[in-house]
Amino acid sequence: MKKKINIQFMAVSALAVIITAITSMILFYNIFQNQVFDDIRAYDHVIQPLKQSFWDLPENRERLEEDGLRITLIAENGKVVYDTAVDVETMENHKNRPEIQEAMEEGEGTSVRWSSTSSLHTLYYAEKLENGQILRVGKDSENIFRIMINTVSIALVLSVLIVVLCVLLSHVLTKRLLLPIEKLASNLDGVNQDNIYDEIKPFIQTIKEQHINILNSAKMRQEFTANVSHELKTPLTAISGYAELIGSGMADEKDTKRFAEEIHHGSDRLLTLINDIIKLSELDCEDLEFDFEQVDLYVAAQSCLDMMDVQASKQDVTLSLKGEHCTVVANRNLMDELLYNLCSNAVRYNNRGGSVTVTVKPINGKVMLSVKDTGIGIPKEHQERVFERFYRVDKSRSKQSGGTGLGLAIVKHIVAQHNAEITLESEQGKGTEIKILF
Incomplete structure (x- = not known):
């Protein structure tokens, strides 16, 4: 995992550096090209008042050649009248050259192209004179490319340094990021959350x-x-x-x-x-799915009390059902199991001559099931634990009455399966009431 994250960090860093370098070079080239065109335009404006004889002076030709400048004068028909670098007799008609056409139409024009004459990329600026001729100044790109090559070299060195720095940083950051997770494997309690990322x-x-x-x-x-x-x-x-x-x-x-x-x-x-x-x-099985259907709790409660009648009679406990017919979406077998466990406990831990009252009624759009007895009750200190497995308040009485200590644990699970709410109210010596809200 650490190796994979490191590789991803390095790949992102390298990509970012490459994109940044390429974008910077393109922007630099455009800025530099515009600057060269501005310089050529300035040369053109300086050259215009000068006479051709001035350009023909050997020292001026040498200076123009050293600066990489080339001056060309073109007639309206495209014929080259004068050129500081090449014999005009050997030059072809320039009427179709982009900068010449643009200058004839708009007064000035620019272009960058490979010059067959000088065998270099040349930047041209052409301006239409008052007599209709076109004065064109060109600057060879040899110096420009030399600067670009130097710039690229510097950019490559910086890019390599940045990538190396990113590799080191990614290693440190990945180690810091995964350190708490690695500590979890050996000691969950030893992870200090003050030294890890909030995320x-x-x-x-x-x-x-x-x-x-x-x-x-x-x-x-x-x-x-x-x-x-x-x-x-x-x-x-x-x-x-x-x-x-x-x-x-x-x-x-x-x-x-x-x-x-x-x-x-x-x-x-x-x-x-x-x-x-x-x-x-x-x-307890999470993968087990139960079938749910419409279940009339009142009818299910009546069936349960009919089944409990013999057991209640043996202990002289009276059973009664109150409320009205209410339907809930539930598993029928689980509802029967829930009612049996609640009623069985109510009878088992009741007093002789006592009673068990089951109530089913709607409350605020929900259905309430209540099982209330007049039995021995549950002390307050035990009420929170009666739903635990094998937990008994009175162990001797529970075993004598046949209780397993699992009835209320089963009830709690069934309630959870149906997303219902269960509450217990009890007072020692007066009885217990368990309410379930579906």
């Missing part, structure tokens, strides 16, 4: 939070595994013990019947526990 602080924080969540998740799973092992061990030990007594013939007929009932009770507890664990595993 990657959210990324570092997210990684830390994910790491904490993973650790918490691992800890929860470890605790869950230990709790499952413990919960399974107790009934299995009892079943194994009773079975061993029966198998050894040490138990009489009366004890055998009692032991068989205990084995049956332990088996039921094991099945209930295993079913709850399977259900929690399904709810």
Whole structure:
């Protein structure tokens, strides 16, 4: 990753330097060309008053040649009348030359082209005189190109230096950029966020939070595994013990019947526990998708209370349903599971002669499900933890009543699957009410 970022930095830097150098050279050439044209125009204005005999003086011809200047006088018909560099008899008609045509039409003209006469690129400035002739001054580009070559050389050296500097800077910046991320691999808590870029602080924080969540998740799973092992061990030990007594013939007929009932009770507890664990595993699976449909909560609650009637009668608990028919988009099986766990807990932890009231009604465009009992209640210090797996307020009563300690954990997961809200209100000795808002 570091190598890739370095290469990308260097490529961007090199491209920027090349583009800058080329653009600068083009701008420099245009500026220099305009400056040369301005100089030639000034020469032309100085030369115009001078007579041809002045140009023919040997010392003046030598000076013009040294300065790279060439003076040409062209008649209206394009015939070359005079030239300081070449014999006019050997020169072709100049009427079609761009600078001559432009000067005839607009009074002055310029052009840059390869001169077959001087074998150089030449910059020309032509001006129409009052007598109709065209006075043209040319300047050979030999000096210009020499300057351009020198400039290019300097630009290339500077470009190389800049690229080398960019390579060094990219190495330093890449190292500084990736240093906090590299530290995360060895020590998540050792990253000092004061020395990193503000832009990657959210990324570092997210990684830390994910790491904490993973650790918490691992800890929860470890605790869950230990709790499952413990919960399974107790009934299995009892079943194994009773079975061993029966198998050894040490138990009489009366004890055998009692032991068989205990084995049956332990088996039921094991099945209930295993079913709850399977259900929690399904709810924990992120890839598992549930089918949602229109579910009448009032009808589902009535079915649940009908199923709980026998269990409630054994504990002398009265069941009642209030409210009205309300439809929610939900998974029907999960709704049945949620109602069963809430109502089962309400009956299991109730007092004899107590009651359980289930209410379904609309509230502010939402649907509220309430399960209220007149049972033993939950102390305040335990209310925040009752939705944890295997957490029991009264462990002895929970086991005697057949509770697995997973019912409310399953309820919490089902509520989360439906993006609902759950609240708990309880007072010790007076009962508990759990509300779910869909």
